[in-house]
Amino acid sequence: MQNFFLFLRKYYHLFLFIILELIALTALVKFNHYQNAVFYSTANEVSGYLYQKKSDALSYLSLKEENKRLLNNTAVFMNDSLDNHFMMFGTDSFLMNDTMKRPWFSFYAAEVINNTVHRKRNYLTINKGFAHGIEKHMGVISQDGVVGIVIDVSKNFALVMSVLHDQFQVSPEIAGSNYFGKLKWDGMDPRMANIDEISRYYPVEKGQRVVTSNFGSTKFPRNIPIGIVESVKKSTKKPFATIRVKLATDFGRVRSVYVIKNIFKQELQQLEERVEDE
Numbered sequence: 001m002q003n004f005f006l007f008l009r010k011y012y013h014l015f016l017f018i019i020l021e022l023i024a025l026t027a028l029v030k031f032n033h034y035q036n037a038v039f040y041s042t043a044n045e046v047s048g049y050l051y052q053k054k055s056d057a058l059s060y061l062s063l064k065e066e067n068k069r070l071l072n073n074t075a076v077f078m079n080d081s082l083d084n085h086f087m088m089f090g091t092d093s094f095l096m097n098d099t100m101k102r103p104w105f106s107f108y109a110a111e112v113i114n115n116t117v118h119r120k121r122n123y124l125t126i127n128k129g130f131a132h133g134i135e136k137h138m139g140v141i142s143q144d145g146v147v148g149i150v151i152d153v154s155k156n157f158a159l160v161m162s163v164l165h166d167q168f169q170v171s172p173e174i175a176g177s178n179y180f181g182k183l184k185w186d187g188m189d190p191r192m193a194n195i196d197e198i199s200r201y202y203p204v205e206k207g208q209r210v211v212t213s214n215f216g217s218t219k220f221p222r223n224i225p226i227g228i229v230e231s232v233k234k235s236t237k238k239p240f241a242t243i244r245v246k247l248a249t250d251f252g253r254v255r256s257v258y259v260i261k262n263i264f265k266q267e268l269q270q271l272e273e274r275v276e277d278e
Contacts, residue, residue, distance in 0.1 A: 105221050110132075112254055123161060124147065131156055134150060140259050164190050172212065210225075211224060228246050
């Protein structure tokens, strides 16, 4: 113990200098927008590189099983979710055209290199960034269903807000009906979420599919799986039913995703803004 105190006494000037430097750097980053942006962009790039190395090692160990799962699920995804559309595939992306063969959405394949599921606010890191065409606010899906929304991008990596996040929002629709509400995760079970704002008078039943709607969002195509209705609770005191949904995506196992670009997003937003300004 005496040697320890002698060591501190000998080098305390150095320790004091380091502490003061850290305080100064923290203040610089916190109170200056440019330095703040540079710091977080660099941190995202560095952490993304480390996550990539970790992901490479894990992917190698389970490569055969994952490839088999991707092939099976991609076939289901194409046939069930994107019916009545035309697909055009590239090496790591594909286009979804409407029934008039106009390109509507483009999809960029990416790998999940870091993921959390048991926090109140969960995120995923993927190995594609703005160098690959990824931008903020793009939707993200897996072969199973909806995954999240891109909220930050560096050159080679992107941060995705998971469905398992208390601020994530998407407008779900009960498949085969015009009933839509708001999906919200309650911070408990990573396989379950709730749908609010669907009238208790609508005949929603256990086992019905829940999919994305084209109402109020340009991030996802319509009919992307969200989950399956697990239970429906109706109260005479409330106008809306409480609908419990088992999520289609198993966030503990998701490894590969597609990032969605709505080719007409800017045009749609400009049109709606003109209407609001009139």
